[in-house]
Structure formats: structure tokens, C-alpha cells
Amino acid sequence: MARIRDLSLLRRAGNGDETAFGELAGRYADRLYGLACSLTGRQDDAEEIVQETFLAAFRQLRTFREEASVGTWLTAILVRQAARARRSRGRRRTVPISEVSGGPDDDAALEPVSNGSREGLRLDVVDVLERLSPQHREVVVLREFEGRSYDEIARALGVPRGTVESRLHRARERLRELLRDYLD
Amino acid sequence: MSTCPETGKVAAYHDGELSPDEHRRMERHIEGCRLCSRELAELRRLSSLLQSAQLPRMPEDALERLRARCARARERSLVRTAETFAAVAAGIAVACLVLFYREPSAQPSGIARIARNEVLESVVLSAGPDAGLEANGEYVLARWMVADLSLENGK
Numbered sequence: 011m012a013r014i015r016d017l018s019l020l021r022r023a024g025n026g027d028e029t030a031f032g033e034l035a036g037r038y039a040d041r042l043y044g045l046a047c048s049l050t051g052r053q054d055d056a057e058e059i060v061q062e063t064f065l066a067a068f069r070q071l072r073t074f075r076e077e078a079s080v081g082t083w084l085t086a087i088l089v090r091q092a093a094r095a096r097r098s099r100g101r102r103r104t105v106p107i108s109e110v111s112g113g114p115d116d117d118a119a120l121e122p123v124s125n126g127s128r129e130g131l132r133l134d135v136v137d138v139l140e141r142l143s144p145q146h147r148e149v150v151v152l153r154e155f156e157g158r159s160y161d162e163i164a165r166a167l168g169v170p171r172g173t174v175e176s177r178l179h180r181a182r183e184r185l186r187e188l189l190r191d192y193l194d
Numbered sequence: 195m196s197t198c199p200e201t202g203k204v205a206a207y208h209d210g211e212l213s214p215d216e217h218r219r220m221e222r223h224i225e226g227c228r229l230c231s232r233e234l235a236e237l238r239r240l241s242s243l244l245q246s247a248q249l250p251r252m253p254e255d256a257l258e259r260l261r262a263r264c265a266r267a268r269e270r271s272l273v274r275t276a277e278t279f280a281a282v283a284a285g286i287a288v289a290c291l292v293l294f295y296r297e298p299s300a301q302p303s304g305i306a307r308i309a310r311n312e313v314l315e316s317v318v319l320s321a322g323p324d325a326g327l328e329a330n331g332e333y334v335l336a337r338w339m340v341a342d343l344s345l346e347n348g349k
Contacts, residue, residue: 026268031261039257044249057256061263068264139247153209154244160211179205185240193239 016080024068035064038081042088048151049092050099051140059095063088085156086166089148096144138188146181149174198229208237 016037022030042063046056066087067074074083139147148167152158160178164171186193200223206212207220224230252260 023264024268026265028261031264035257035260039252039260043252043256047250048247053250056250057252057259060252060256061260064260064264065267068267150244154241155247155249160206160209175206178209182205182237182240185244186236189240189243192243193236 013076013079017074017076020067020074020080021071024071038084041081042084045085045088045151045155046092048139048155049089049144049147050095052099055092055095055099059088059091062091062094066091082158082162082166085152085158089152089166093144093148138185141188142181142184145177146184149177150181150185153178196229198227200227201230201233204230204233205237208234208241 019030019034023034039060042060043056046059047053050056063084067084149163152163152166160171160174163174203220212220224234
């Protein structure tokens with residue numbers, strides 16, 4: 011039912027219905043923005059990626075296969091837009107999240123939070139994602155934040171399932187190294 | 195250092211990617227295997243840590259910019275659609291003009307023209323002044339046109 015409702019919202023928003031757009035954005039914009047930040051590590055890129063994701067969704071509405079949820083479909087579009095932004099990033103100046111949010115610098119990022127502040131711990135975890143390769147970051151974000159299955163990740167990234175498994179394995183190995191002090 | 199051949203499957207178990215049978219089998223194995231049990235515990239701690247991450251929320255002004263950009267894109271799309279319709283309409287108009295004012299050599303052959311005129315004549319004559327044409331003046335005009343076409347075809 012929620013799936014049909016989301017699709018109806020997407021269609022109405024694409025036709026200029028402001029109320030539908032507001033509801034759709036309310037449901038997905040924050041989540042997509044968070045994902046875009048995780049994937050790119052940059053808030054200015056993330057904003058543009060979310061904009062491009064919505065525009066692409068409205069343009070490609072006719073290609074939407076209704077067996078997928080709108081959320082899954084938007085995520086797949088966002089991953090492609092993030093990859094595109096990453097390829098063109100070298101041509102533009104961008105602002106890392108750690109600069110915008112006042113997070114810890116690179117050297118301090120992986121140190122455990124001595125006062126046990128959960129907020130501090132969260133900032134470090136976001137920061138650590140920036141230390142992964144883009145391919146490893148993608149699979150970790152889609153698996154751990156989005157809860158996507160291996161097959162869904164493979165479809166979203168356009169790679170074989172085995173590639174997803176091996177990337178996820180290597181990414182987790184790297185994360186365990188980086189977050190050793192948190193995990194012990 | 196000891197190893198277990200099943201450790202490689204622990205991640206798939208943790209991610210819920212095994213078949214129900216395989217999942218149950220791994221569950222029993224992990225209960226009795228210290229290495230796999232430790233591997234699972236580490237994966238769970240890592241997932242928990244990552245999932246506790248508070249991802250940035252979209253700022254309110256960014257949401258407004260998103261709304262404005264989508265509205266602009268829609269306006270541009272409407273303009274493009276209108277331009278496409280206008281171009282198609284103009285093309286149809288030009289095609290109609292060409293058909294009406296085409297060269298005599300491009301007109302139908304004599305036999306086709308005579309056949310067409312006979313059809314016209316039969317329609318007009320069978321209609322008569324009271325049948326289909328609204329005013330007697332129009333009937334007279336129609337008769338005149340048919341006669342003119344017949345003259346043109348040398349009938």
C-alpha cells in the first residue's frame with residue numbers, strides 16, 4: 011500500500027503537484043541526503059546529487075518497474091548520480107563534511123571518544139567512511155545503512171553479486187582495522 | 195593460528211543471505227565454533243557501530259533549493275513540449291499548403307482526376323438543394339464547381 015502511495019506521490023510531484031512533492035521530499039530527502047553525504051563525504055556534492063536524483067526520477071518515471079519500491083529505485087538513481095559526481099569532482103572545488111560540520115581532523119578521527127559521548131562516536135563513524143575507497147564505501151553504505159541485500163546492491167551498482175560479496179568483505183576488513191579501538 | 199573453513203560464510207549468515215537450511219546449519223555450527231562465534235560477534239559490533247552513525251539531515255534551505263530546481267525543470271519541460279507541438283503543427287500546416295498549391299505535374303493523372311470529379315458530381319447532385327446543403331445558393335455554387343472541374347478535365 012505504501013508502495014502504491016509513494017508511486018502516486020512521485021507521479022503527482024512530477025506533474026507539478028506541490029503538496030505531493032512536499033510529502034515525497036519529506037519522506038525521502040533526508041535519507042537520500044544522508045546517503046549522498048556517506049557516499050561522497052561532501053555536503054555540497056550531496057545537495058546536488060539529491061537534486062539530480064529527484065530530477066532523474068521525474069524524467070525516468072516511465073521506466074520505473076513497479077515491483078521495486080520507490081525508495082529502492084531512488085537509492086539506485088542516487089548511487090549512479092554519486093558515481094557521476096565523483097568522476098567529475100576533480101574539476102570543481104568541494105567542501106568535505108568534516109569542514110562543514112566541524113568534525114575531527116583526519117589524525118583525530120579514529121581515536122576512541124574518551125568521554126563516552128555517543129554524538130562524538132557517530133561523528134567518527136561518518137568520518138571513517140571517507141577513508142574507504144569509493145567502491146568499498148558504496149557497498150558498506152548500501153548494506154549497513156540501507157539494509158539492501160547482496161542482489162539489490164549488485165543491481166544498483168551494475169556489478170555481479172560475487173563482486174559485492176568480495177568488496178563487502180574487504181571493506182569490513184578495512185573498517186575493522188580503522189575502528190579497532192572502538193570494537194575492542 | 196587455527197582456522198575454520200566455515201568462517202567465510204559467517205558474513206553471509208550475519209547479512210541474512212543464506213538459504214533457510216544453510217542458515218540453520220550455520221547457526222548450529224557457530225554455537226560450537228569459537229572462531230566463527232567471534233567473527234559473528236565482531237561483525238555485529240561493526241554493524242551496530244555503523245548503524246549508530248547519525249547521517250547529516252538535509253538543511254531546510256537545501257530543501258527549498260530542491261523544490262525550486264524541480265519547479266524550474268518542470269517549467270522548462272512544459273516549454274519544450276509546447277515548442278514540440280508548435281513545430282509539429284507548423285509542419286502539418288506547411289504540408290497542407292504544399293498539397294493545396296502543388297505543381298500541376300504533381301496532381302493526379304487524368305483518369306484519377308475524372309474519377310474524383312465523378313464522385314464529387316454524384317455527391318452534389320444526389321444531395322440536391324434540400325437534402326444536405328443548407329441553402330440553395332450553396333447548391334448552385336456546388337453545381338458550378340462540379341461543372342468547372344468537368345470542363346477542366348475535358349469532359
